[in-house]
Amino acid sequence: MKRSLYILFTLLLGFSANAQIYQFRGPSRDGKFTETGLLQTWPENGPELLLEFEGIGKGYSSVISNGKYIYATGMIDTLDYLTCLDFEGNKKWQVPYGESWKKSFPDTRSTPTIEDDRIYLVSGIGELACLNAETGAINWKVNVDRDYHADWHIWGVSESPLIVDDKVICTPGGTETSVVAFNKMTGEKVWETPSVGGQRSYASPTLYKLNGQRYILAVTATNLLAVNPETGEVKMTYQYYEHEKWSDQPGLIWTNIPLFKDDEIFLSMGYDYPAKMLKVNENQDGFTELFTDTIFDNHHHGLIELDGYIYGSNWENNRKGNWLCMNWKTGEITYNQPWNTKGAMIFADSLLYIYEEQRGNVAIVKPDPAGFQVISSFQIQKGSGPHWAHPYILDGKLFLRHGEVLMVYNLKA
Numbered sequence: 001m002k003r004s005l006y007i008l009f010t011l012l013l014g015f016s017a018n019a020q021i022y023q024f025r026g027p028s029r030d031g032k033f034t035e036t037g038l039l040q041t042w043p044e045n046g047p048e049l050l051l052e053f054e055g056i057g058k059g060y061s062s063v064i065s066n067g068k069y070i071y072a073t074g075m076i077d078t079l080d081y082l083t084c085l086d087f088e089g090n091k092k093w094q095v096p097y098g099e100s101w102k103k104s105f106p107d108t109r110s111t112p113t114i115e116d117d118r119i120y121l122v123s124g125i126g127e128l129a130c131l132n133a134e135t136g137a138i139n140w141k142v143n144v145d146r147d148y149h150a151d152w153h154i155w156g157v158s159e160s161p162l163i164v165d166d167k168v169i170c171t172p173g174g175t176e177t178s179v180v181a182f183n184k185m186t187g188e189k190v191w192e193t194p195s196v197g198g199q200r201s202y203a204s205p206t207l208y209k210l211n212g213q214r215y216i217l218a219v220t221a222t223n224l225l226a227v228n229p230e231t232g233e234v235k236m237t238y239q240y241y242e243h244e245k246w247s248d249q250p251g252l253i254w255t256n257i258p259l260f261k262d263d264e265i266f267l268s269m270g271y272d273y274p275a276k277m278l279k280v281n282e283n284q285d286g287f288t289e290l291f292t293d294t295i296f297d298n299h300h301h302g303l304i305e306l307d308g309y310i311y312g313s314n315w316e317n318n319r320k321g322n323w324l325c326m327n328w329k330t331g332e333i334t335y336n337q338p339w340n341t342k343g344a345m346i347f348a349d350s351l352l353y354i355y356e357e358q359r360g361n362v363a364i365v366k367p368d369p370a371g372f373q374v375i376s377s378f379q380i381q382k383g384s385g386p387h388w389a390h391p392y393i394l395d396g397k398l399f400l401r402h403g404e405v406l407m408v409y410n411l412k413a
Contacts, residue, residue, distance in 0.1 A: 022066045024111040024160040025346065025390055029206040029257055031304045033348040033393040038411045040351065042364065046378025050397065051408040055091075056083045059108035060388040061160075063399040063406045066114045066133065070399070072406050073121060075100045075108045080123045082112065084136060087408075095136035098123020101156025107385065107403075109158035109202075113168075118184070120161040120168050126150055126200070128161060128170050130187065140187035148192070150174045151199040153221055153253060158202040164216060164229045166190075173200035173220040178234075179227055191232030198222030198241075202255040202300065210263055210280060217258050217265070224258060224267065224278075224287075238278060238287045240267050255300035259310065261328060264290065270299035270315035277331065291331045296324050301344040302390060304352065309334070309369050311352055313342035319358060323365075323372045337372040339363075344390045351375070353391050353398070360387045360402060380407070 026033045039047060057074020064071050069092060070085040079096040086092055100106055101124030113120045118139065119131045126145025131138055144150070145157065150172035162169040167181040167190050174195060181190040198220030205218035208226065215226040215235060222243070226236040241252060252271050259266040265287070268275040275296050278287040296314055299321065303312040310326040314336075321342025325334045343356035352365040360380035366373040380387065383402025392399040396412035 019115050020066075021163050022064055022114040022394070023163075024062055024064075024113070024204055025257065025302060026392075029162075029204065030259065031302045031346045033346060035348045035393050035396060035411070037413050038349040038351070038396065039413050040364075040375070042376035042378065044378075046362065046376075046409065047398065048410040049407060050410050051087065051089050052382065052405065053085055053089050053091075054382070054405045056401075056404055056406055057081050057108060058385070058404055059401070060386070061109050061401070062111040062390045062392045063401045063408075064112050064114065064392055065394050065397070065399060067395050069133070070406070070408065071112050071114070071119065072401060073108045073110055073112060074404060075106060075124070078102060080108045080110070080121075082119065082121060082131060082136065084133075093136040095131070097121055097129045097131060097138065098125065098127035098141075100124040103156070105155050109156070111160040111390075113161045113163055115163050115184070120163065120184070122157055122159045122161060122170065124156045126157045126172060128168070128182065128187075130168070130184070142182060142187050144170045144180060145172050145200070148172045148174065148180055149176045153199045153201070155202070155253070157200065158204075158255065160204040162205045162207065162216065164207055167229065169205050169216055169218070171200070171205055171218045171220070173198055178220055178223075178225060179205065179216065179218045179232070181229075181232060193225070193227055193232050193234050196220060196223045196225050196234060196237050197239075202253050203257050206257050208260055210284065213284060217260070219254055219258065221254055224265070235284065236280070236286050240276060241269070241273070246273065253300070256298055256303060259303045259305055261305050264328070266303065266305075266310060266328075268296060268298040268303065270297045272315065273297055293326070293331050295333050295336065296326050299342055300388070301342060301357070302346065304345055304347045304367075306347065306367050309367075311367060312345055315342065323354070325369050325372075327369070334369040335371050339372060339374060343387065346391050346393065348393050353393070355387055355389075355391050355400065357387045362391075362400065382407070
């Protein structure tokens with residue numbers, strides 16, 4: 001009876017299972033965007049710059065759009081702000097939503113998640129907030145990391161909240177819990193998992209579907225866990241990072257959303273730490289290791305699976321890495337090629353889009369296991385700091401960010 005009333009209450013508040021969600025790394029958080037009709041080559045200086053705006057605050061988070069407005073998070077003084085712009089470059093509003101991470105590399109990292117007229121964000125110290133997408137007013141706010149005693153790693157919080165049905169998911173980690181679900185309309189807790197161990201990671205959760213079952217794939221600094229989105233029951237766990245074996249590298253961070261294809265999941269975290277390919281057991285009660293790879297250690301820039309191959313970059317040191325392609329089934333590295341340095345990668349309309357982190361070179365690349373082929377490129381000139389923000393594509397537009405500056409480019413053919 002209570003559950004029925006809860007569902008009815010949520011429906012009355014505006015829950016829609018078919019609502020469009022705009023989020024970090026695209027519709028499914030796998031870096032793949034569904035845009036078509038895009039330029040297949042660029043002019044010498046890159047695609048047409050439609051909009052440039054300075055003053056969003058310092059940050060590494062992605063610029064995101066719902067097609068009506070452009071949104072970007074950024075650190076201004078000691079607070080995390082969300083800025084809303086129209087497509088003429090007019091600032092509609094700029095509001096603080098939480099306290100910034102003030103220690104090492106303090107710039108804002110959380111990319112907004114948008115559904116209907118609501119925006120969900122996590123501040124640098126783990127405050128989960130729901131804002132009105134039109135006005136910037138805060139609908140509700142929960143200090144997740146304080147209330148659930150999160151155990152912070154070295155660089156604060158980088159999570160982008162995940163929407164699943166009537167819930168918004170946050171992953172504080174620590175010894176009390178690992179994942180918590182809140183009612184997306186009210187901020188009331190729906191469930192929390194027991195702790196599987198490990199500090200808060202830097203990777204965001206994602207939704208995984210296998211044989212008619214749905215799981216929230218989430219990570220702590222050490223463990224992968226698959227959670228029932230209805231009940232919060234932890235169905236499967238896997239310890240990926242082992243402190244005992246890598247005690248000489250206490251600063252290892254896990255920033256990559258797990259990459260999956262059918263019943264297999266690929267994990268990678270950079271810093272020379274081995275990547276793993278896992279297989280979900282037939283009974284869906286655990287994972288089996290298929291192979292270990294010591295070359296494709298992607299740092300924090302995302303991986304793309306296409307036609308049975310994985311594309312991305314690896315870590316040689318904090319300022320250097322190559323571009324790679326791996327056979328999903330065998331683990332064979334089909335190419336390992338330098339081009340400037342490592343960086344972010346997404347996919348749209350048959351092309352890979354890369355944004356390397358040191359000099360800000362942006363390129364389109366043909367996805368071909370036989371070799372790394374840059375088709376066109378240009379260089380970002382404005383902004384400051386590392387080029388760590390992942391690109392975003394919507395309505396034939398490419399959204400980029402470098403520090404306090406956002407840029408929007410025309411990709412329509």
